[in-house]
Amino acid sequence: MLIYKKLNNNAIISKDENHKEIVVMGKGIAFKKDIYDEVDEELITGIYALKSKNQQSKLQQLASEIPYEFFAIASDITMNAKKILESELDEGLLLHLADHLHYSYEKDKKGIKTPNLMLNEIKQFYKKEFEIGIAAIGLVNRRLGTRLGEDEAGFIAFHIVSCESTSGTIDANDLLIKMQKIIKAFEKYLHVTLDKESYEYSRFIIHLKFFMTKMITSTSRNDKSLSDDSLYQMLVEKYKNINECLDKISAITLLDFNYELTDTDRMYLIIHLARLVNK
Structure with missing residues (x-):
């Protein structure tokens, strides 16, 4: 196994038997090594290869930054x-x-x-x-x-x-349709086109999927008010446009799913939307 790129002293990019890029990790695996040097296989602690090009690219980035x-x-x-x-x-x-x-x-x-x-x-x-x-x-x-x-x-x-392949009692196709409707509403009311290829979008989808699952399965809401929470108030004040957008989203969820956004929902959605819109 050869080193094709050094990410840091503990991570390199190599290629498997099918000539596809893999990320190889191990303490000191690239220390005092050059491109095309042989890998000391005794130092290898993990070999990672992801099918998605976007995920593989993110893997390489994180491998260069995270121990x-x-x-x-x-x-x-x-x-x-x-x-x-x-x-x-x-x-x-x-x-x-x-x-x-x-x-x-x-x-x-x-x-x-x-x-x-x-x-x-x-x-x-x-x-x-x-x-x-x-x-x-x-x-x-x-x-x-x-x-x-x-x-x-x-x-x-x-x-x-x-990251589960199914959502238990949630119909996957139904969940997808509902998520698409909410995403389109975000884009419409915020006057933006979200970058579907970005890592920020990927992280946003994680939260949105969880939120939608909660919304579909919840029969009662007992979330406490965050009106006295300083972080929540700061976010609402700083991102007024996003909070106003969430007023409209809440109207949609109330009409379509009989679910009104709680303060907790708003807090997390503001955080993730702010990262996505202002990245």
């Missing part, structure tokens, strides 16, 4: 999820988990905690995925020395749910 240990942990979590759920998961789960775990690790080092405002819904609607998240957090804490808790377990469950 290989996060990919190793993400890979273990993914395999455990597949085993417990007995289903295939979208290949992008590896990227989302590695990216999220690295972000969570950096926050934990700084003593920053992010409350998961959807934790109750995750526990209620996605019990298996949440149990996988709890096991995953235990793994992360042991390997990285972090002190992550239930909130982060919920975020991991969130990513797993969003």
Whole structure:
């Protein structure tokens, strides 16, 4: 196996037997190595290849920025999820988990905690995925020395749910049609054309898919008001155009699905739409 490109000392791009690009990781695998040098196979800890060109490109970018240990942990979590759920998961789960775990690790080092405002819904609607998240957090804490808790377990469950090939009791085609309608409404009311190929859009779709699943399956809403939450008020004030857009989206969801956006829904949608529209 040859080195075709060095991403950093711990990650390189090589090619498999079919001459397709693969990302190969291992501690020190590219240290003091040049292009076309042989890879020391004893150092290899992971080989990753994604079918989607966009996902493969993002994999290479993340591999150059994130220590290989996060990919190793993400890979273990993914395999455990597949085993417990007995289903295939979208290949992008590896990227989302590695990216999220690295972000969570950096926050934990700084003593920053992010409350998961959807934790109750995750526990209620996605019990298996949440149990996988709890096991995953235990793994992360042991390997990285972090002190992550239930909130982060919920975020991991969130990513797993969003990458499941089916949506349980949700008709996949019905969910897709509803998502397309909401996306078109966002573009219409915000006067933008969303970049469907961007990573920001991919992350937005993860949240939108979760939101739509919650909207379709919820028979009652007991989300607390965030009127006294300083972060929520700051977001609403800073992104008035997006919040006004969400007023119109809420009217659509109320008419079509008998669901009115909660403050929690608004908070997360504002965050993700702001990243997407202002990237």
